[in-house]
Amino acid sequence: MITLTNQQIIDYQDQGYLIIPGFFTEEEAxxxxxxxxxxxxxxxxxxxxxxxxxxxxxxxxxxxxxxDIYGLLTRSERMVNAVDKLMDGTTAVCHFHSKLMQKEPRVGGAWEWHQDYGYWYKNQFLFPDQMMSVMIAVSDANRLNGCLQVIKGSHKMGRVEHGFAGEQNGASLTYVELALKTMEHIYVELKAGDALFFHSNLLHRSEANLSDNARWSLISCYNREANIGYNDSASDKSSTTPIAVVPDDALLSREAKGVNEDAADFLRKEDDKSLQ
Structure with a gap:
């Protein structure tokens, strides 16, 4: 099992993100x-x-x-333990939602600068320090195919106002520009199986995919049991249901397939205009 070091925890708290290469093995990826x-x-x-x-x-x-394959990854001991060490609070780790991002070659669009809590705030979660996301690279991510970009330390700014750009909800450009003048702009290039842990208030974006290769990633979002979303529309309130953790070897040892449509509770576009 992968165990985070004290320095990794300090780095996450200071920078708002943590990259762990090879968090999942080549075979698992x-x-x-x-x-x-x-x-x-x-x-x-x-x-x-x-x-x-x-x-x-x-x-x-x-x-x-x-x-399914995604649930076993999201619920794996290494994921939940790492989130538990990085995220503020002491109550149980819960699953808010997961999403598979599919940025296709040449046509995959950009994502505007935003904070996840810029969206989740409307769900009336009160404590952004008790929420975070974990991105697992399903395929390699680099500058050419539109890898994630972050502004190091921007989580310390608190929540920034958001408004629509296209069909996306983006952060105020005034504050983004000020952040870019003050803090370091990082391109997060990942190999398949690498993990990026990031705070719910970290400013991040991605460019369009201009390459001939798809960029796919799985992002699982977590919350503490005590951090109630008073306007959380998810039917089962998974955001405050402790995760049933599975062993790390489940990803390879079990005959896991794709998502069970009846059990997953998918978001529909008409249900949530912010898509987060």
């Missing part, structure tokens, strides 16, 4: 990728989201982590 590209349920529930220029990205978002 290959299995995840193969299941994802063949998953008809994921494709069926993919939502097209236009950026401000009209380019399109796709995402599939669901609330209930099951015994």
């Amino acid at each position: 290959k299995k995840l990728y193969q299941v994802a590209i063949d998953d008809n349920t994921i494709s069926k529930h993919a939502i097209d989201v236009n950026d401000s220029s009209g380019k399109r990205s796709k995402l599939s978002l669901w609330y209930k982590p099951g015994d």
